[in-house]
Amino acid sequence: MQKYDDKKNQSGMKVIFMVVQMMILSVVYIIIYTSFKAVQYAIDKLDASVMMYLPVIVAMVVFPVLLYKYRQMFNTGKMLMAVTWMMAAASLTVILLYVYVAQITS
Numbered sequence: 001m002q003k004y005d006d007k008k009n010q011s012g013m014k015v016i017f018m019v020v021q022m023m024i025l026s027v028v029y030i031i032i033y034t035s036f037k038a039v040q041y042a043i044d045k046l047d048a049s050v051m052m053y054l055p056v057i058v059a060m061v062v063f064p065v066l067l068y069k070y071r072q073m074f075n076t077g078k079m080l081m082a083v084t085w086m087m088a089a090a091s092l093t094v095i096l097l098y099v100y101v102a103q104i105t106s
Contacts, residue, residue, distance in 0.1 A: 017074050017083070021067050024090045031094050032060050038101040048104060055100055059093055 035056045042048045066089050074082035 013079065014075065017071070017079075020083075021071065021086065024086060025064065025067060028063055028090050028093055029060070031097055032056060032063075035059075035097045035101050038105055042104045046105070052104055056097065059097060063089070063093055 036053070039048075039052045039056055042052060043050065067086065070082045070086045070089075073085070
């Protein structure tokens with residue numbers, strides 16, 4: 001009879017979490033790219049300042065740092081909290097970028 005080994009489950013969950021993080025990162029970066037294009041449109045057509053890129057650049061830099069922090073949180077055993085914070089940060093980033101783009105293009 002085999003003994004139950006929880007280490008195999010934990011290592012499998014770490015791999016699944018990293019795959020989910022990569023998918024979330026790609027979705028958020030698609031939104032960031034779209035925001036870059038929208039800001040570029042606003043600069044060209046609406047004579048906006050180049051400083052309009054700043055919030056998009058901040059989102060592009062801060063989001064991977066947050067994902068790294070959530071991976072550390074996951075590895076310490078706070079798995080549900082890490083998943084919840086990761087999804088909340090991704091949702092908030094997407095919503096804030098959408099609101100920002102809607103504001104500058106109208």
